[in-house]
Amino acid sequence: MIRFVLTLCVALAASVAQAAVNIQQVTSPGGINAWLVEDHAIPFTALDIRVVGGASIDEPGKRGATNLMMAVIEEGAGDMDAQTFQTRREELAASYGFDTGDDMVSITAQFLTENRDEAVGLLREALVNPRFDQSAVDRVRQQVLANIASDAKSPGAIAGAAFDAAAFGDHPYGLQLDGTVESVTALTRDDIVTAHANALVRDRIYVGVVGDITPDELGAMLDRLLGDLPATGPGLPVDTTSALDGGVTVIPFDTPQAVALFGQPGIKRDDPDYMAAYILNEILGGAGFESRLMNEVREKRGLTYGVSAFLVPKFHAELWLGQVASSNATVAEAIDVIKAEWARLSEEGVTPEELDKIKTYLTGAYPLRFDGNAEIASILVGMQVIGLPPEYVENRNEMLNAVTLDDVNRVARDLLQPEKLHFVVVGQPEGLDATD
Structure with a gap:
């Protein structure tokens, strides 16, 4: 029944979103900034977090580490293994998403107001206390390697990789964000832990929130969810230009x-x-x-x-x-x-x-x-x-x-x-x- 309610909330949200968008700028007591569109018409909230850096800050020789880390991050957290974590998420009818881009990693969440505290707490465990169990790392690694193998047979993916490599050479933009068979195979659990510490840092966080939550409630939620992440991370890549000519x-x-x-x-x-x-x-x-x-x-x-x-x-x-x-x-x-x-x-x-x-x-x-x-x-x-x-x-x-x-x-x-x-x-x- 609770899953039906969440689906209904998503549909209702689409029907009311045409109203004027009133953006409030919120700063948490701990100094985390967010933009909020407050809407109490339905008991549902959507959260979108971006952290600047992404695959571009993979350490030398560790290409694909950030991508693999973000794919493993919800495979167990705190005292919960992967299955326990997913079961709890389903019980809460919460939806989480984790993704990696060249310049950012993204975390999305959707949850009902009645389950907000528990859903945020569960997401916090994934962000702050991921387990990165070796069995989970190895299992997800095989999925990434399967994707790399699939791309090697895709004309579109081959064209994109070749274009990027020719345009940007050794700059991170010239390398595929999911890495190569060799680089991903060589990644260790310690590499994943390092990628986590580098990628999820407070001074590069941007947050958008829409739904049934007040500014005060949002401020407290942000500190609870993100306040224990590292304050800063490694430097960003230098600017570059395309080396390609006609x-x-x-x-x-x-x-x-x-x-x-x-x-x-x-x-x-x-x-x-x-x-x-x-x-x-x-x-x-x-x-x-x-x-x-x-x-x-x-x-x-x-x-x-x-x-x-x-x-x-x-x-x-x-x-x-x-x-x-x-x-x-x-x-x-x-x-x-x-x-x-x-x-x-x-x-x-x-x-x-x-x-x-x-x-x-x-x-x-x-x-x-x-x-x-x-x-x-x-x-x-x-x-x-x-x-x-x-x-x-x-x-x-x-x-x-x-x-x-x-x-x-x-x-x-x-x-x-x-x-x-x-x-x-x-x-x-x-x-x-x-x-x-």
Whole structure:
């Protein structure tokens, strides 16, 4: 019955989330900051925590340690083994999530108000007192190794790994966050303990909370949940830039459909022109079937089922990426069309009609992101991480509409660099010569 109640709360949260988002900034007695959207309509709370660092702070030779640690962290805590911990979580109808990215680790939780103290206490044990039993480490390690083996057979994963390695070399961004077979196999329990101490530190924590909780209750909860984590961690990586120049890299792979990942240098998230670049990308390759790339590559020529482009402003480097899949016989033509469209947009810019249409789409779609407590909590914490103020939620569409045609076309001229567009193609492409 309690699981049904939690499911019902999630559904109700989605139905009420369209109301105005009133963000409160909360600081716990112990000095932990969070953003809160208080909503007592349903007895349910969603919590989203990000800690800056992520896989990028893996120690030398220990690639994959943070990823493995975050995968093992709920496999037993305190005096509870893995099975006891999971049984208790299910009894509380609580939901926890743990994930690793290049620049952050994330912890999410959802729980009912009636079980809040117990659910938070259980999560605290996982964060502060994980057991990291050798049997659990070895079992989860095998799951990670299975994922690595699967990626070695995936054209998309192969393209991504090759692109990252060529772009960033020995920088952490050039290495796969889940590690290699060799690095993961060699990880010891002590390595996992060290990764835990390095990754979960208070001075890099950002928190978003939505639901049935007051600021005072949240402050006490934050100190209880996070107050016993280490105060600081190791230094972050240095900033870097992509070493790739224009050209084509071909990685032979036995598959009837070639996969291509392409990209050039991007733009920082805090750049004053980021909003214009965001709009430009949506017109180029982000707005589904309405984008230029979809129109030229799929609709006009039937060369692919899908092609897209996206801005990737990482913490220490920026890329503008895209991806396409096409048959080995047609991928060369698809690449030629993408290059031509990249150059045409740089030279000619967008039309007033395109700009008006994309603004209407983007401003209309924005409120739909706020469709549940967990989704709003994720937005809150994401805004904090990239330095946006609370009022951004209210001002975002106004800021987007303020971007002019001249702004977008200036950014197109300045930022789009067709000569630097590099393609990594995995497959057996016909009529496509590698240039490196």
